Amino acid sequence: MKPTLTPFEYHGDFLEVLDQRSLPNDVKYIVCRSASDVASAITSMAVRGAPAIAIAAAYGMALSARRSSDMKAAASLLLNSRPTAVHLKKVIDRMMVLPREAMEAEARKIHREDLDINIAIGRHGTAVLPADCHVYHHCNTGALATGGWGTALGIVRSMAEIKKLSHVWVGETRPYLQGARLTAWEMMVEKIPYTLVSDNMAAKLMSDGKVDAVLVGCDRVARNGDTANKIGTLSLAVLAHHYRVPFYVAMPLSALDEECATGEGIPIEERPAIEMLGYGFTKWAHPKTPVYNPGFDVTPAALITGWVTEQGLWRPQP
Amino acid sequence: MKPTLTPFEYHGDFLEVLDQRSLPNDVKYIVCRSASDVASAITSMAVRGAPAIAIAAAYGMALSARRSSDMKAAASLLLNSRPTAVHLKKVIDRMMVLPREAMEAEARKIHREDLDINIAIGRHGTAVLPADCHVYHHCNTGALATGGWGTALGIVRSMAEIKKLSHVWVGETRPYLQGARLTAWEMMVEKIPYTLVSDNMAAKLMSDGKVDAVLVGCDRVARNGDTANKIGTLSLAVLAHHYRVPFYVAMPLSALDEECATGEGIPIEERPAIEMLGYGFTKWAHPKTPVYNPGFDVTPAALITGWVTEQGLWRPQP
Secondary structure, eight states: OOOOOOSEEEOSSOEEEEOGGGTTTOOOEEEEOSHHHHHHHHHTTSSOSHHHHHHHHHHHHHHHHHTTOOHHHHHHHHHTTOSSOSHHHHHHHHHHTSOGGGHHHHHHHHHHHHHHHHHHHHHHHHHHSOSSEEEEEOSOOBGGGSSSSBSHHHHHHHHHHTTOEEEEEEEOOTTTTHIIIIIHHHHHHHTOOEEEEOGGGHHHHHHTTOOSEEEEOOSEEETTOOEEEETTHHHHHHHHHHTTOOEEEEOOGGGEETTOSSGGGSOOOBOOTHHHHEETTEEOSOTTOOBOOBSEEEEOGGGOSEEEETTEEEOOOO | OOOOOOSEEEOSSOEEEEOGGGTTTOOOEEEEOSHHHHHHHHHTTSSOSHHHHHHHHHHHHHHHHHTTOOHHHHHHHHHTTOSSOSHHHHHHHHHHTSOGGGHHHHHHHHHHHHHHHHHHHHHHHHHHSOSSEEEEEOSOOBGGGSSSSBSHHHHHHHHHHTTOEEEEEEEOOTTTTHIIIIIHHHHHHHTOOEEEEOGGGHHHHHHTTOOSEEEEOOSEEETTOOEEEETTHHHHHHHHHHTTOOEEEEOOGGGEETTOSSGGGSOOOBOOTHHHHEETTEEOSOTTOOBOOBSEEEEOGGGOSEEEETTEEEOOOO
């Protein structure tokens, strides 16, 4: 169970962040020396994934604490870096009640806890999924999106370890291509059998009986179970419902927003148009193309088979 | 009703093909002097769209007829250039019963007929769609995919002409990006209000009540109404069914395969892996990534609200 990939490493006076924007072509690192640097790394998607950005934010707070910065300003910068995931807010709240000198140890603890949570989710996930399972996975929820193991992809890893996994369909996840760039790369590094597909091939795969379960992560879950996650999750949930394929959400309990009764209360981030017009310096659409680019959607609880948490299956409040 | 874009122009001793692979960045042309040249233009997707490749193939036959080539070999090359669309086969059959000297006139006639068919589909389409309509459109079925007007996008054009259209959601259509590259460009040229989205945003749009109808084209329709079309069509049909959004197929009657009882008889082309790994010279996935790239899927008749043909609504045979 040794994690082989990690989205960042904390070195006391700086956080070294693996720049996921250039993966898998280039393995580059960004040095963050303050909460402001970390907030920029989050906004620019150098680090992404709800659990990973929460841990990075905790380290950002620790860095600012060392520098005797204004902690309220640091917290506010980090809180506003991405609005949809709730882990981030919970971590900032947890840090803000501590004295400065306790923040570094707390950030390291949050990181360790996340890894433990992931491994527990993996263990519980293996219990609910069928043997010889063909999984369809969306976005990236692996080592790169977390403290180093993964939530939905942590379940995939755990299933591969106990030889319960046949194969993973890796949905490319437009527009940011987290599946094609990050999940495919993780599967290659881990030697887990996988095949890359476009998001709009999922229906054909399910219709052809090639998917035994859909596994996704989550950015925020309302009390009633409505689940915000990467754009395209809702589409997969409707398809899975139609084709009677089990649809599981890997959910660290920190993704639960107790203050949110239903999915309607979850803010949905809109991302820049440029993500839709091309990739890197290459553009395939006209630069003046009008674009709608919501980063997330909300899947109603009724379309979800189960939420796998570190404590086993979670049940929404009716 | 003047078409402003055309995928090719016939000049007697050559067919000038607009190279759609480099659109909208570059407007380049390919000169085809034989059936073999035309077959290459079809296989490489320089010209694509079921009606357009059928017309191009007719011109290819005419070019080979001028050169006293082996007509059976010419027909075979063209027939094998893309397997899923049935228009192509029908056009080749129609040409092969003619003497060489009649082929050029027949190819021009097939081209003119396609334009008339498109305009009739557009007229019938406006009758079935609601006023102030927000349409979701997949792939490219416009002037570039046909003789110069469009099938599903021909209905969009016709609706815009009579001010019945509010707005078009242009699905980018991975992996080949026909929506982002071609449909968005056509809408821009035609000054029709549109917004580009990723394929996996369609569920959110429907869930948010922002889609009044889905409009797609087709490559082959079985007698029972099962419809092969660009990969991702099945996903949109399942979503539209779930959200009770009308789902219409624009269908030239030449897309009907009378020899095919159900969708199971329709051959589905698999496209090269490279289309999934990047765009042009830019790659975002590892070159050794295993890929599945079916070019089409089959939507069962039960998920389709109606088939709009040049003779009005078509009914499948029970």
